Amino acid sequence: MxxxxxxxxxxxxxxxFYYYNLELLANTLKAVKATSSKYNYHVHYAFKANTNNKILELIQQHGLGADCVSGNEIKKAIECNYTSEQIVFAGVGKTDEEINIALENDIFCFNCESIPELEVINELAAAKNKIAQIALRINPNVNANTHAYITTGLEENKFGINIWELEDVLVALADMKNVNFIGLHFHIGSQITDLNDFKGLCLRVNEIQEWFYDRQIIVNHINVGGGLGIDYENPTKNPIPNFEAFFKLFNDFIELRPQQELHFELGRSITGxxxxxxxxxxxxxxxxxxxxxxxxxxxxxxxxxxxxxxxxxxxxxxxxxxxxxxxxxxxxxxxxxxxxxxxxxxxxxxxxxxxxxxxxxxxxxxxxxxxxxxxxxxxxx
Structure with a gap:
């Protein structure tokens, strides 16, 4: 080794000390770009996995966006030359200060998890005379075969909007003049090695898309999160995950409308x-x-x-x-x-x-x- x-x-x-093999990271990034670009997918790096400056800069040089979950991560992304259009902001507990940081930097999208959060973003955007682009993070109630602490897509998890709340969300959005509803966001967990879990996510996304389609709503962006795992037991044998199979599965099973773009948020699978x-x-x-x-x-x-x-x-x-x-x-x-x-x-x-x-x-x-x-x-x- x-x-x-x-x-x-x-x-x-x-x-x-932490030793980083930047050659392996570069090869991993090349594999991500080569396989995702076949389908014109957008890949954002999940900053929460590792915010070491050299790593962030190398990832940025390979053209990935930034998936941030705090105001300081947004600041770090800007410092490392990620453009505002590459930055998405997720997280179940965004503070007013963090929302304002995102608004001031005109980020691409807020992934929103509740009506109260939408209300605060709308209010803060109005105060700045801005329109905030938002995606609804929907809890798909898909069980990922991973550790209980890192599953995020079940109804009992704190993350996301439950499907039965969506009617109320649409009613609330109709009165919000300073948010622009552009996407749907999903995330079912982390360190997932069984690709069938992602197939289950695709099928659920298709069902939820039909729900919106029945209401004459087609958003431009679908974000399916990340969660692809790595081989902790045999790292030398399998240093780079099978991105080819991962992205192909989404191409095979997710049903996008013609103008829709698919986004991913990968962290562990890139730097792990x-x-x-x-x-x-x-x-x-x-x-x-x-x-x-x-x-x-x-x-x-x-x-x-x-x-x-x-x-x-x-x-x-x-x-x-x-x-x-x-x-x-x-x-x-x-x-x-x-x-x-x-x-x-x-x-x-x-x-x-x-x-x-x-x-x-x-x-x-x-x-x-x-x-x-x-x-x-x-x-x-």
Whole structure:
């Protein structure tokens, strides 16, 4: 996975740190553009996955738009040369300040999740003598086969407008003079690896489109969100997701009207595999049933295993032993949940060994914290 030269470089770099393979990211972006452009699809990068400046700039250079969920993400997009026409603003709890940031920058679209939100956007836009373009985020009630914490398309989730509310939404929109209804937005979850879930989304979108069509409403933009997963267990074998199959499925099953354009919001599938958390073994501690490999990276650098029980492939980069042993790979944070893997088979591991936690390019650095007053760690490229 890493060359001897890279590992030597890692050994001379203070740990822990995030290592980003920008060549892999560029190849991933080329795959996204090559496959999505066949169907004239629009792809926006979900900023929440990773807001490292070099990564954002490389993504912008490949022509992707920006899917933002906060005012600061909108500001970051502008700083990294994304145009206003490339920026969409989602999120169930947009503040007045954030809405004003978006209005001042004349972003492409607000993805709206409730009548109260529409009312506030209309009011704030009127105060600025502007027309805000909006899409309705509709909860399609499609169950995605993923972790419960990252499913977003069920009625019990906080996201989106329920289908039974749509009549009331249209009545409310009729009285709003400072919003322009241009699209429908959907999102069913994250880290989805079963493409049949997306087929289910397509079929539901078709049904909802018919509901609007029966009321003589055809919007110009359909946004189906993101959610395409990556292979956390075999990152070396599958470094780039199967974008060809993903985009083809939407082409095969979604029914667009002639003037409609299809949008996607991809995050993890773009940056996930290009990032690795590099750490060093501090101590190997004897346990009752397994030994503990205590490393200098913790849940402060990668919270996913503690938060979602997420699995990341882990490698000892420097052990030369042919013998293997089971280890619990844990961090130094004062929480029992600060654990990256349990009973993991690794080569015999000792103090000073270099450890690579793979697939950390999404929801790694961006979710880092300074809990226990730890320093935020740096990125290496």
């Amino acid at each position: 890493f060359s001897a030269q890279e590992i030597t470089r890692f050994e001379s770099t203070p740990t822990p 595999q290009c990032g690795t958390l590099i750490s060093k073994v501090l101590y190997v501690k004897k346990g009752v049933n397994t030994d503990f490999a205590i490393i200098d990276a913790g849940m402060t650098e990668l919270i996913r295993p503690a938060l979602y029980q997420a699995v990341h492939a882990i490698d000892n980069l420097t052990s030369t032993s042919e013998e293997t042993k089971r280890y619990d790979v844990v961090g130094p944070i004062c929480e029992s949940s600060d654990c990256f893997a349990k009973a993991l088979m690794l080569p015999i591991t000792k103090r000073g060994d270099m450890i690579a936690i793979n697939s950390c390019g999404a929801y790694g650095e961006v979710m880092a914290s300074q809990y226990n007053l730890r320093d935020l760690v740096k990125a290496v490229y």
